[in-house]
Amino acid sequence: MIVLKDILYKVTLNAVVGSTSTNVYAVNFDSRKVKKDHLFVAIRGLISDGHDYIETAINNGATSIVCESLPKNLIDGVAYVEVDNSNKALAIIASNFYENPSENLRLVGVTGTNGKTTVTSLLYQLFKKAGYKVGLLSTVKIMVDETEYNATHTTPDSLTINKYLREMNAEGVEFCFMEVSSHGIHQYRTEGLHFEGGIFTNLSHDHLDYHKTFAEYRDVKKKFFDELPRQSFALSNVDDKNGLVMLQNTNAKKYTYALKQYADYKTQILENQFGGLLLKVNDSEVWTRLIGNFNAYNVLAIYATAELLGLEKVEILRLISDLENVSGRFQYVISDEKITAIVDYAHTPDALKNVLETVNSIRTKNEELITVVGCGGDRDKTKRPKMGHIASALSTKVIFTNDNPRSEKPQDILSEIEAGVEPQNFKKIVTIEDRKQAIKTACQMAQPNDIILIAGKGHETYQEINGERFDFDDLKIVKEFLKQLQK
Known part of the structure; x- marks a missing residue:
């Protein structure tokens, strides 16, 4: 139990009606979950407006309301707090309600189009192997040291973030690595959190269904670095043309990493094969089981972050050589017939290009490269022809298929992917709707x-079709079919 006025600390208030000495037993932004003496925060969403459910929340027991516009009918005994932005207020309230747990550990946020999951997951692995208690907030899973929870969003809502950070405090977690999505930044889910560091991986075509323009998408990412405190660090990939943009207005200590140009942290690829990478990081060589140029960037980001957080260089290199690949990120199996099957999350044009170029740089060109790919429904449509173009240009054979069609007609999605295929590549493609x-x-x-x-x-273990999720695991399925070929 906590008093309303205590969890409103640092929230900018426009108006208050009623007593802020009201007890608050829980905070909710879903009126269906509200019970006696809860605080209900009315959020304006893309589909529904929480302000329409204020009365429902009160009927369910809410005794305090945070909203952007006060209801016409105010009920006695209920405290109403008007704010400019309910999302921002919710994030600060969540931090206060859970006693600002981000201040009691060393939190590092990772943002960028590609690489967020790999970098956060490998940092979690590395610090665990170094003997620390570690937390992870990622697309794949949430880890409170040894305890695993399912993840539903790249960046969870602010109540969920702070709830798990509080659990991490209780478990004595010292470091936490967190994916920070553009949606999460734009919706203020990370507001009120204390970050010791921020990492920028790269920026490419994605989420333009939400952000509308690439400039807006870039500026939302930049906002994360603009708001980092002076005592934290900002680490940016300056091989990306937006790498220095991220650092322009930050107050944090600035550090850079790169493969192609001068940077504070630099690496050179000495060997690249299916077994892994041999890298020269600054002046030291290190072998890693991770594969491909894109993973050279990820390893470099991990090395730099670990050093900035105080680990010894020799220890970091030893730990990097022991890291295992992340679920659904260039995971591969080799059948008895020597057929190699790779499963990768590549769902943006840039990520698909990176993976295909990596495979092409390793293979001898005497074998076929068969790519199975689709695009998600109800998402950025402009990337579909680009995906089709890249897949057909960089593969010897391509099968276009369903991804997660959601509420869209699969054939419409497939037609938009096919539109990007150049005439000379038509003979390479086959379309099979059933994945x-x-x-x-x-x-x-x-x-x-x-x-x-x-x-x-x-890493996904489902396929989403017309609002339903069906069990579907690419790696499991390809293993089964490769096994059948052996019989």
Whole structure:
């Protein structure tokens, strides 16, 4: 239990009606979850407006309301607080309600189009191997040291973030690594959190269904760095043309990393094969089981972050060589027939290009590269022809198929992907709507030493069609079909 006025600390108030000495037993922004003596925060969402449910929340027991516009009918005994932005207020209230847990550990946020999950997950692994208690807030899962929870969003809502950070405090967690999405920044989910550091991986075409323009998408990412405190660090990939943009207005200590140009942290790829990478990081060599140029950037970001957080260089290099690949990120299996199947989350044009270029740089060109790929429904449509163009240009054979069509017609999505294929590549493509059948066909097409890339879903263990989620695991399915070929 906490008093309303205490959790309103640092919230900018426009008006208050009623007593702020009201007890608050829980905070909710979903009126269906409200019970006696709860605080209800009315959020204006893309689909519904929480202000329409204030009366429902009160009927369910809410005794305090935070909103952007006061209701016409005010009820005696209920405290009403008017604010400019309910999302921002909710984030600060959540931090206060859970006793500002981010201040009791060393929190590092990772943002960028690609690499967030890999960097956060590998940092979690590295610091665990170094003997620390560690937390993770990622797309794949949430970890409170050894305890795993399912993740539903790249950046959870602010109540969920602070709830898990509070659990981390209780478990004695010292470091936490968190994915910070553009949606999360734009919706103020990270407001009120104390970050010791921020990492920028890269910026490419994604989420333009939400942000409308690339400039807006970039500026939302930049806002995260603009708001970092002076005592924290900002680490940016300056091989990306937006890398220095992220650092322009930050008060944090600035550090850079790169493969192609001068930077505080630099790496050189000495060997690149299916077994892993041999890298020269600054002046030291290190072997990692991770594969591809894009992972060279991820390893460098991890090395730099670990050093900035106080680990010894020799220890960091030793730990990097022991890291395991992240679920759904360039995971591969090799069948008895020497067919290599790779499952990767690549669902943006840039990520798909990176993975295909990595495979092409390793393979001998005597084998086929068969790519199975689709695009998600109800998401950025402008990237679909780009995905089709990249897949057909960089593969020897391509099967276009369903990803998560959600509420869209699969054939409409597939037609938009096919629109990006250039005439000389038409002969390479096949379209099979059913994803399981598409994977089976790829396995049947493959000959010994051929490579199959199954892109787009990675770690996901479901397929979303018309509001329903069905069990679907790319890695599990391709393993089954490759096994059948052995019989």
